[in-house]
Amino acid sequence: xxxxxxxxxxxxxxxxxxxxxxxxxxxxxxxxxxxxxxxxxxxxxxxxxxxxxxxxxxxxxxxxxxxxxxxxxxxxxxxxxxxxxxxxxxxxxxxxxxxxxxxxxxxxxxxxxxxxxxxxxxxxxxxxxxxxxxxxxxxxxxxxxxxxxxxxxxxxxxxxxxxxxxxxxxxxxxxxxxxxxxxxxxxxxxxxxxxxxxxxxxxxxxxxxxxxxxxxxxxxxxxxxxxxxxxxxxxxxxxxxxxxxxxxxxxxxxxxxxxxxxxxxxxxxxxxxxxxxxxxxxxxxxxxxxxxxxxxxxxxxxxxxxxxxxxxxxxxxxxxxxxxxxxxxxxxxxxxxxxxxxxxxxxxxxxxxxxxxxxxxxxxxxxxxxxxxxxxxxxxxxxxxxxxxxxxxxxxxxxxxxxxxxxxxxxxxxxxxxxxxxxxxxxxxxxxxxxxxxxxxxxxxxxxxxxxxxxxxxxxxxxxxxxxxxxxxxxxxxxxxxxxxxxxxxxxxxxxxxxxxxxx
Numbered sequence: 291x292x293x294x295x296x297x298x299x300x301x302x303x304x305x306x307x308x309x310x311x312x313x314x315x316x317x318x319x320x321x322x323x324x325x326x327x328x329x330x331x332x333x334x335x336x337x338x339x340x341x342x343x344x345x346x347x348x349x350x351x352x353x354x355x356x357x358x359x360x361x362x363x364x365x366x367x368x369x370x371x372x373x374x375x376x377x378x379x380x381x382x383x384x385x386x387x388x389x390x391x392x393x394x395x396x397x398x399x400x401x402x403x404x405x406x407x408x409x410x411x412x413x414x415x416x417x418x419x420x421x422x423x424x425x426x427x428x429x430x431x432x433x434x435x436x437x438x439x440x441x442x443x444x445x446x447x448x449x450x451x452x453x454x455x456x457x458x459x460x461x462x463x464x465x466x467x468x469x470x471x472x473x474x475x476x477x478x479x480x481x482x483x484x485x486x487x488x489x490x491x492x493x494x495x496x497x498x499x500x501x502x503x504x505x506x507x508x509x510x511x512x513x514x515x516x517x518x519x520x521x522x523x524x525x526x527x528x529x530x531x532x533x534x535x536x537x538x539x540x541x542x543x544x545x546x547x548x549x550x551x552x553x554x555x556x557x558x559x560x561x562x563x564x565x566x567x568x569x570x571x572x573x574x575x576x577x578x579x580x581x582x583x584x585x586x587x588x589x590x591x592x593x594x595x596x597x598x599x600x601x602x603x604x605x606x607x608x609x610x611x612x613x614x615x616x617x618x619x620x621x622x623x624x625x626x627x628x629x630x631x632x633x634x635x636x637x638x639x640x641x642x643x644x645x646x647x648x649x650x651x652x653x654x655x656x657x658x659x660x661x662x663x664x665x666x667x668x669x670x671x672x673x674x675x676x677x678x679x680x681x682x683x684x685x686x687x688x689x690x691x692x693x694x695x696x697x698x699x700x701x702x703x704x705x706x707x708x709x710x711x712x713x714x715x716x717x718x719x720x721x722x723x724x725x726x727x728x729x730x731x732x733x734x735x736x737x738x739x740x741x742x743x744x745x746x747x748x749x750x751x752x753x754x755x756x757x758x759x760x761x762x763x764x765x766x767x768x769x770x771x772x773x774x775x776x777x778x779x780x781x782x783x784x785x786x787x788x789x790x791x792x793x794x
Contacts, residue, residue: 312405316395316412320388323416326639327384327425332377333644334651334664336704337427338697338768340379341667344369345700346720353516354720356527356794360470361430368428379428386436387425391415393439397608400446401572406615410627411608414558417635418551418607420600423642423660430471431597437467438477438601442578445481449574454496461502465509472524473598480585480602484577527719530794536593543589546596547603554634559603561617562610578605652764659767666761666769667701674702674738675709677757677774681734686712688733690784692791694746696721697768698738717791726788737775749787750777 336344346354347366353359364382372378391412398411415421424432441463448456460478467474485491517524548556566572566579582602589598618627639645641658648665655662674691681689691706691714693699699716706714715725735750738759747753757774761767780787 308399309402309404309408311399312395312408315405315409316392319395319409319412319416320391323391323421323425324384324388326643327380327387327422328377330426330643330645331380331384332375334376334648334661335667336376336379336664336701337429337660338663338667338695338700340365340376340428341700341704342696342719343428344374344379345696345703348703349720349724351516352512353520353524355520355523355723356719357430357524358469358471358513360466361428361433364433365428380426383425383428383432386432387421390421390436390439393436393443394604394608397439397443397446397605398611400443400450401575401609401612403612403615406618407611410558410615410618410631411611413631414555414607414611414634415604417631417638418555418604419638419642419658420550420597420604422638423550423658426643427660427664434467434471434473435601435604437463437470437474439604441467441474441477442601442605446575446578448493449485449490449577452490452493454493454498457496457498457502458505459502461505462509464502465506468506468510469513476585476588476598477581477602480581480588481577483584484580488576488580490574527794539593539595540590543586543596547600550597550600551603551607552634552638554630554637555607557630558610558614559607560610561613562606562608565613566606566609572609575609578602578609582606648763652766655765655767662761662763662765662767663697665763665765666759666767667697668705669762670698670738670759670769670772671702671705671709671711673757673759674736674774675706675711677776678709678711678736680756680776681736685733688731689736690715690727690731690733690780691736692716692727692738692746693721694718694737694739694743694772695768698772702738717788717793719794722788722792726784726791729783729785731784732779735777735780737777738772739775741771741773746791747775747777749782749791750775750780752778 343362343365346362350363350366351359354362365379368382369379372381394415395408395412398407403411420435424435441460444456444460444463448460464474464478485494551559563579566576582599585599585602589596614627618624641654644661644664646654651661651665678691691702691712693702693714693716696716696718699714699718699721702711702714715727716722717725737746737750737753739746753775755773756776759769759772759774761769
């Protein structure tokens, strides 16, 4: 008799075999998402974070003040191969989220889901707001999502088969993930505690676990050495962000978990929680439910961002595709499910992707502020360039362009040369490590700062506001209420002044 995925071994109730992978159907879903992202990748412009990553990619290192090196490296590779345009930069992000959708289908398959469940899992992932949002822009979270889903799939393989050799693959993936963000360590810690709490604990009794840890450590070591040598600046940045946004993050955690996937997908991941916890056939995967709860509590307590635990929630959503596929039998229920997924995809696309004209973005920015961070940068640089020309030509060699925020600094680094602007300086994030200006630059200083800023200006002499920056779209983005100030010079040499200008 042929063994199928629904037949369970008498020993541990895990599937004795898996259903065939629905490669064609899943590929169609992934291709649809990739096409949508590619078509829209060139609308509007670079996101402020992308401008920063491109600047960091021009200064490759084993670490940066606020992040490990992987995302800046990928930014440099993507623009080198596909061009220094928004579309060229985002090719690699489209690939990452497309593979993430495929991984969701593989996760559903690992849990015994057949073709229908795999397609629902892939479609749910493709329709979610977070997938479209991070797939449209090159962000650290883009690659964190992919790596986290990859690790989750590998962990499920380990739990299902009991084959310790999967630890090596998990370790390799974790090491690469740690070169992108530290969140991978949190994911693995949550899963480890969950397995210790409810099992299956026997998978922990393997020498391959040591091999996996060693592999992760070796890959992550260069960045760890960099962190030690620089005094662990990423911990300082994380603490600063928690102090600034912690209360809001705690209050909005549950709401954002719903919104960032899509309210219409709530039934799918609720079904995943219930099914994983109650169905004896998947008790070996129940640790993902416990891991989600543990990580959610930890993130809320620390005041972290709600998106930190979204990959685990998406695993549960992929699990929910299995019971949902069983429910969606018959044309009426299939039609309801298809309509729900289509509506989720449409609403997510409107909120996260630049479907609307730039002039209408302000109507969406309240729901997704990141759309507004892709507008206004070239106009800002043009305004700054106009003021720079007011500095007498004979003084410009001794003049400095100092910018408050990494987004504005990255924009000037990208667009400034075509307007005759010099390389900008900033005390923000890693730009602080790439300064200061030489002490010989004792001439005029051009400041690009928020209008109400009171701690930067006192470091310079005879400052006056000479221009206001208008993003041109009425958007309350990072450019909002910024001004350009012209000062006669610094009050002290730059080498003495620079430590006080550093901020996170």
